[in-house]
Every structure is written in C-alpha cells, then in structure tokens.
Amino acid sequence: MTNPDQPRPQSVGRDKIRIDGPLKVTGTAPYAYEQPTENPAYVFPLISGIVKGKVRSIDEAAARALPGVLDILTHKNAPRLLAKADPELYILQGPEIHYRGEYIGAVIAETPEIARHAASLVRVDYDDEGGDTAFRLNHPDEYNPKRINTGIPADSKKGDFQAAFAAAPVTVDAEYTTPYEHHNPLEAHSIIAQWDKERLDGVLGVLGERPHLKIYEGSQGVGMAQILLAPLLGLLPAQIEIISPYVGGAFGSKGIPHPPTMLTALAAKLLPGRPVKYMLTRQQMFRSVGHRLTTHQRVRLGATPDGKLTATAHNVVQSTARLKQFAEQTANATRHMYAAENRETTHRMVPLDIPPATFMRAPGEFPGMFALETAMDELAVKLGIDPIELRVLNEPELDPEEDKPHSSRHLVECLRQGAELFGWEERSPQPGTRQEGEWVYGMGVASTTYPRQLTMPTKARVVYGGGKYRVELTAADIGTGAWTVLTQIAADALKVPEDQIDLRIGQTGLPLAYLAGGSTGTYNWGSAIMVAAVQFRDKHGETPAEGAEAEGSAYFPDEAKKLALHAYGAHFAEVKVSSVTGEIRVTRLLGVYDAGRIINPRTANSQFIGGMTMGISGALHEESYLDARPGYGHVVNSDFAGYHIAANADAPDVQARWIEYPDYNFGPTGAKGIGEIGVVGVPAAIGNAIYNATGKRLRELPFTPDKLLE
Known part of the structure; x- marks a missing residue:
C-alpha cells in the first residue's frame, strides 16, 4: 500500500488509456461467442413466413435425415416456460404467430453450416390470418398508453x-x-447456453441437486437479465449464471434479453450438459432484437x-x-x-x-x-x-x-x-x-x-486480498470505457494507485447493479463504489486484514428530489x-x-x-x-x-x-x-x-x- 501521508495524483479527471484496450486491439478480449467451450452444438432458427396466424404443420423429415442434425426444436417439443412474465420471451409455447420473422423453432446441429442448411429443408404450413403492419395516422386501434x-x-x-x-x-x-x-453494433447478438446440475450443500451434507443454466452473452446488464429470465424458466435467479465481460457495442439492443437468448436456452435444454451456440447473422439483427x-x-x-x-x-x-x-x-x-x-x-x-x-x-x-x-x-x-x-x-x-x-x-x-x-x-x-x-x-x-x-438500487463490494482491492458489481462495459473509469473512481475512493484495483464486472454473482443504459452507468455505479470504499475504510482502516470486505449502495442526496x-x-x-x-x-x-x-x-x-x-x-x-x-x-x-x-x-x-x-x-x-x-x-x-x-x-x-x- 502507498503511504497515506504521501501526495498522490488524483486518478479521476486524468486522461487514461483504456484498461481493456490492449486486449481488444490484439484480438484477445473474449467476447460472448469466443468463450472456450467443449464440444458445442449450434443453433439456426426457423422463422415464420407470415405476419399473423398459426403454424398448421411442420415437415422436419428432410432436415432430420441430414447427417449432423442433433434435434429440431418446435412448439411441439419445446420445454415449457413457467410464467408469461415477458410476452417477447414466451416463445415456442404454442402454434401462434405474432409477426413475420418470429421464431417458430430451431435446428440444432454439429456445425453452424449443417444447422443453417437443415433449417432451409424444413417445410411449414400456416393458417394465415393476415395481420396489419402499416403505420398510419387515425388508426382504428390507436390508444393512449397512460404511461411511457x-x-x-x-x-x-x-x-x-x-x-x-x-x-x-x-x-x-x-x-x-x-x-x-x-x-447494428459491430458484435451481432451471440449466445452460448449450457444446462447442468449444481450441488446443494447444507450443514448436514449434500442436500441434492438443482438445474443450473450458464449463459455467455453480450449484455448491458447481466443482473437484470438474470432477474427477467428466471420466472419464465421457473428458476431462482441464483440458478442462472450469465457472463459478459466484453460487449462489442449495444446501443440499447442488449439492454434486456430478447428471443435469441431464450431460443438458445430452450435448445440447450434438449442437450443437457452440452453447450449450444448461436450468433445472429446481420440479416437476423433486423428481426428479433428490437x-x-x-x-x-x-x-x-x-x-x-x-x-x-x-x-x-x-x-x-x-x-x-x-x-x-x-x-x-x-x-x-x-x-x-x-x-x-x-x-x-x-x-x-x-x-x-x-x-x-x-x-x-x-x-x-x-x-x-x-x-x-x-x-x-x-x-x-x-x-x-x-x-x-x-x-x-x-x-x-x-x-x-x-x-x-x-x-x-x-x-x-x-x-x-x-x-x-x-x-x-x-x-x-x-x-x-x-x-x-x-x-x-x-x-x-x-x-x-x-x-x-431513476434506477433500481445499485450495490458494490470491496474485498482486500493479495495486496489488491477487488471491487465487484454487475456493471457492464459496452465499449464505453467502464473498465477504465470505474477503476479510476475506485482508486481515488480507496486512496490507492490504480494498479491496486482489481475490478470485477460483467458477471452474475456480484452485487446487483443497474444496467448500462439511460446514461446512468458512471454516476450510478461510481456512487456505489465510492460508498463501498467509505464503508470499507471505516470498518477496516488503512491496513486491512486479508479477506476484509464491505458493501455499499449508490447514494443520492435527499435534496436532489x-x-x-x-x-x-x-x-x-x-x-x-x-x-x-x-x-x-x-x-x-x-x-x-x-x-x-x-x-x-x-x-x-x-x-x-x-x-x-x-x-x-x-x-x-x-x-x-x-x-x-x-x-x-x-x-x-x-x-x-x-x-x-x-x-x-x-x-x-x-x-x-x-x-x-x-x-x-x-x-x-x-x-x-x-x-x-x-x-x-x-x-x-x-x-x-x-x-x-x-x-x-x-x-x-x-x-x-x-x-x-x-
């Protein structure tokens, strides 16, 4: 640790190169689709060819006969979702179609090329109910939303x-x-999903097992995604692990989960224990992610x-x-x-x-x-x-x-x-x-x-160990520099050099923070970090013991109201x-x-x-x-x-x-x-x-x- 009596230049306000810059320019920063997996399978979606109606029949025979096809997911065999908490994510639960390009199934195969080819072999018949896609004034169904x-x-x-x-x-x-x-962020939406079992331990030993879903995905807020996915899947938030250390652009499209995430999760449930990968094509970015x-x-x-x-x-x-x-x-x-x-x-x-x-x-x-x-x-x-x-x-x-x-x-x-x-x-x-x-x-x-x-409460945690201060919260760096500026804020708040800060963001299991959206990230996350740092110093002083920790919540003065x-x-x-x-x-x-x-x-x-x-x-x-x-x-x-x-x-x-x-x-x-x-x-x-x-x-x-x- 530095001598607290020795003057130290402030970190906040200084021109600092991005901490993650070298990783990104050398191509070694792992984005969602690049996360290491063993023996992955691949998904390619089946999409509706009509605007509104129902799927009457699906002929999968030619696709299933193709070598390398592992399974075909449709509303007939899709795992059941528990609650319709989000209509956008409540997919493959019936034959209904709400818009052209909606997911009506997916091919799961050994390679992305086989999955895409097999999807082209699936034949679907519909009961077409027409639909209305023309935006116009004086629409007969125009309404007042009351709140926006x-x-x-x-x-x-x-x-x-x-x-x-x-x-x-x-x-x-x-x-x-x-x-x-x-x-159209540089990184198209991409997901890896894998289901397995996690052991439940208690004071009397092993209590049993429960389902566990692990997701790699570019996300503006892994904590929010965890909360939104859990009720649909019938899981507790703790049963869903989402990892998103680097995001190749988002601009709002990765703020909350969209159907590709749910499609990949449902496909992976048909292959328990095996990771399933899906990256949207550029054309697919215009259909299902907002x-x-x-x-x-x-x-x-x-x-x-x-x-x-x-x-x-x-x-x-x-x-x-x-x-x-x-x-x-x-x-x-x-x-x-x-x-x-x-x-x-x-x-x-x-x-x-x-x-x-x-x-x-x-x-x-x-x-x-x-x-x-x-x-x-x-x-x-x-x-x-x-x-x-x-x-x-x-x-x-x-x-x-x-x-x-x-x-x-x-x-x-x-x-x-x-x-x-x-x-x-x-x-x-x-x-x-x-x-x-x-x-x-x-x-x-x-x-x-x-x-x-106004955002949901945001928390941060500071843990001391190995001569460094680990600063934890479920913030996200979507290319905006959060890795860098949050390190600067933490260094000043704890009164230590930046190289003593070990920032942990972009994964669940950390203190819950609001997503990267609405221009709230820096002042919201930074506030939580500063409060956690004050709590840490008040509790542990300038020479903390190994494993010392403290948490704090974002603070906004009452007069701000x-x-x-x-x-x-x-x-x-x-x-x-x-x-x-x-x-x-x-x-x-x-x-x-x-x-x-x-x-x-x-x-x-x-x-x-x-x-x-x-x-x-x-x-x-x-x-x-x-x-x-x-x-x-x-x-x-x-x-x-x-x-x-x-x-x-x-x-x-x-x-x-x-x-x-x-x-x-x-x-x-x-x-x-x-x-x-x-x-x-x-x-x-x-x-x-x-x-x-x-x-x-x-x-x-x-x-x-x-x-x-x-």
Whole structure:
C-alpha cells in the first residue's frame, strides 16, 4: 500500500488509456461467442413466413435425415416456460404467430453450416390470418398508453394551450416524422447456453441437486437479465449464471434479453450438459432484437414578435407491437426545455403486428428533439431572430414541467461557447449566401438534453486480498470505457494507485447493479463504489486484514428530489449541399456539453464524438423499410448493402468540448450521463444547416437527396 501521508495524483479527471484496450486491439478480449467451450452444438432458427396466424404443420423429415442434425426444436417439443412474465420471451409455447420473422423453432446441429442448411429443408404450413403492419395516422386501434418509458405520464398539460396558440402573433405548426431504425453494433447478438446440475450443500451434507443454466452473452446488464429470465424458466435467479465481460457495442439492443437468448436456452435444454451456440447473422439483427419505433410528431409554437414563447404543444403518434408495448418518451424533452406558460404534450400508440421495439440510444429524446429543435429554428426564421438568441431568450428560471430549480443547467454557456468556437458570426441568416461551385453551404444549431433516470438500487463490494482491492458489481462495459473509469473512481475512493484495483464486472454473482443504459452507468455505479470504499475504510482502516470486505449502495442526496436533474449541450453543424444532385455532406460538427464532472477526458471524448457520428448516421442514412403490404411485413433492406450507417467519409471533422461543473446531486462522482446527449439534437442541427444552405425545410428523417430534389 502507498503511504497515506504521501501526495498522490488524483486518478479521476486524468486522461487514461483504456484498461481493456490492449486486449481488444490484439484480438484477445473474449467476447460472448469466443468463450472456450467443449464440444458445442449450434443453433439456426426457423422463422415464420407470415405476419399473423398459426403454424398448421411442420415437415422436419428432410432436415432430420441430414447427417449432423442433433434435434429440431418446435412448439411441439419445446420445454415449457413457467410464467408469461415477458410476452417477447414466451416463445415456442404454442402454434401462434405474432409477426413475420418470429421464431417458430430451431435446428440444432454439429456445425453452424449443417444447422443453417437443415433449417432451409424444413417445410411449414400456416393458417394465415393476415395481420396489419402499416403505420398510419387515425388508426382504428390507436390508444393512449397512460404511461411511457421511464414510467412518466403519457400526457401533460399546463395553462390553456389552445387559447394561447390562437392568440399568438407568430406561430409554427409543422409535422415531423422519423423512421424505423435498427441497431447494428459491430458484435451481432451471440449466445452460448449450457444446462447442468449444481450441488446443494447444507450443514448436514449434500442436500441434492438443482438445474443450473450458464449463459455467455453480450449484455448491458447481466443482473437484470438474470432477474427477467428466471420466472419464465421457473428458476431462482441464483440458478442462472450469465457472463459478459466484453460487449462489442449495444446501443440499447442488449439492454434486456430478447428471443435469441431464450431460443438458445430452450435448445440447450434438449442437450443437457452440452453447450449450444448461436450468433445472429446481420440479416437476423433486423428481426428479433428490437428497433427504434417510427413516429409522427406535430409541434406547435406560439410566440410574441420579440420571440418569447407563449404556447407549446408536442403531439406524438408512434408505433408499437401488439405483442408487447414499448412507448418512447418522445415529447418528454419538450416538457423541460423552454419557458412557455401554456403547453401540452401527448403520446398515442398504433399497435401493429410487428416485432417489439426496444431501447435505442437516447430513446424518445432522439426523435423528439429532432422535431422540437427543428420547430425552434423555423420559429427563429419567421421572427427574424438568430436561433441561438431565441433559445437564450426562452431559457427558464425553473424547470417548466416540475417548477423545480435546476440542479445545474448551463445550456446558454454551451450555446455561447459553441458559437465562438464554431465561427457562428460568419453564418448568414439568408439561405444560399455561401456557394462554391455546385456546393452551397449552411450552418445550423440545436440544443441537446438528457435527464437523470431513476434506477433500481445499485450495490458494490470491496474485498482486500493479495495486496489488491477487488471491487465487484454487475456493471457492464459496452465499449464505453467502464473498465477504465470505474477503476479510476475506485482508486481515488480507496486512496490507492490504480494498479491496486482489481475490478470485477460483467458477471452474475456480484452485487446487483443497474444496467448500462439511460446514461446512468458512471454516476450510478461510481456512487456505489465510492460508498463501498467509505464503508470499507471505516470498518477496516488503512491496513486491512486479508479477506476484509464491505458493501455499499449508490447514494443520492435527499435534496436532489427537490431539483430538476438533466444534462445539456449544444450542437453546431456545417453542411454542403450539391445543387446538382442534392447530395448532403456534413463538413463540420461540434458539440459542447454540460455533463458534470468528466471522469476520463479520453473515454468521454470518445463517447461524445461516437454519439455525434451516430447522429449523422440517423440524419443522413438510417431507415428500415418495412414492407407493409398484406402478407409481407418484413424489413426489405436488412443488411449493410441496403441499410446504410455513417462511415469515415461521412464524419470528416467531428469535435467535442465540454464545460465542467460537477453536479453532486447526481451522486458523489459529480458526473452526469454522457452516453445519450452526443446523439440527441444532431439531426436537427444538420437539418437546420440544410435550410440555411438551400432554403428548403426537411421535416422527415433521413435527409436523403430525393427530398431536396422533389
């Protein structure tokens, strides 16, 4: 141990290379599918060829005759699930079909090639009941979900919006749409599942055995997955072991278990004691692991001639699966962003026979802020006011929704600093002012925000042994740098060098922590680690005995309940648009963020520019084309040939800056969340820049050339 009286440089706040970096660049970090197994079998799924109905018959004869086929899993021989705790995971329990591409079985074989070939030999007959996959307004089954993601009310109302909007001298009334999008992390979903028996020991000796399921899987939260799988499988959480030390990207798709996990677990149960492996193909990623739902949004703004907002309304209609609701909080940011005495927000769901949606980076705020921040730009144009000044003019003293003081809100400073760094003074409010050859240039701005999320209690444990401090919790590193920043936090909390910290995350059996999602990881897990460290030192002092340990739970001060807690920022975009082809290029993108204390500048910068690049991708490229004709209901561009994501050439100059105001109402780390605010608002900034270049307002994502040439 170091001498506690000797000065030691702080770890938190320092630029540190990733602890897991060398393993990843040398290809020696084992991801889920690469975990060592003996004599594995392989799964390839059978999927429904209709949208809705029932399986009438399955002809397995040709597949079973193929050498190397071990078994074929269908609803006729699938192990029974105990409880329908999650409709999405309640698979193969009957012949019913809820969406095209739903799992109706699987081939289990000695090799993945045999499994895939055998699956193509299975013949299925159906009772086809048609189904409805077409998202549209005025759907006869449209409904009010009452509550939306994060548990907040679907609707909100203050003042008299209708009267204030009717009386407003200047108004904007526009509709905005966002498409289906699908997660495409570098690591496709992959699972290894194995059933065996574990011995139960008691004070009187061996009490017996019970089933034990071991799963290797890329997961944003192994503890949450364990809790969600247990009731379906009829197990106690302790009977399920999940290991996920490294995750090759997730963006929400690996936040909770999806049907591939259950399919692999059920297949493995037919081969007790033998591991069964399944890695989704890129095409399969578009079927069964979630997506970002599609939205239609109407935003209305009323203002005085000098730009003061008097009325705001944000009315959202969005898709959901009939099988399982997922309702994004699309209008939530509008409730908190700008001051207006009269306002309303609503969410309505259109139930369809499609796969369930799930979290996708910045769920709700990403599509919602595209609409709001574009509408704010439209209002600025109508008023003849600089769009930055319009936002500053409507900066609220209290949170507009909750009437609470802000814990910290430095949005104006982000806008001002970003304007100076970006050269905003060179922007002309007149569209088409700057042109070089066929290219016209423009600049745009948009705000970004993401709230602090309420999470389940998170715990951490510190154990001393062998000269090191083992720090344990079921956190996850999904490529964001958790291995590194949690080590930094632990080192400072325990007042030891980083090389004395032995961090253990990404597996069950450790203290339960909330998943990596909602920009909660660092401040939530870090808080638990800091509290555990304080408990450890209070209990064991500076010279702990071998095996000394202590636990602690994440701490948030009581006064935080009286405050509005959000992260903020501003995005600045410069684009060039071809006057010949309509091609759009983002030439520069800058983000300036108010994100509390920055634990590690290197990993934070990576998160910010990664989010901004994903924002470029959503603005210019990403769209899943769902063929909604009767009898189809599938995504037609389900590969990288048809579903485009941003490449290096799409993001030539992406930079992030931040203003650092630690906010201890988010927890003792002083950090806010940074995973989402890098992506929120980027499409609006780009769209506003396109308007500044061309004079054409685009209200539909993505911004493809055909929309400019119409």
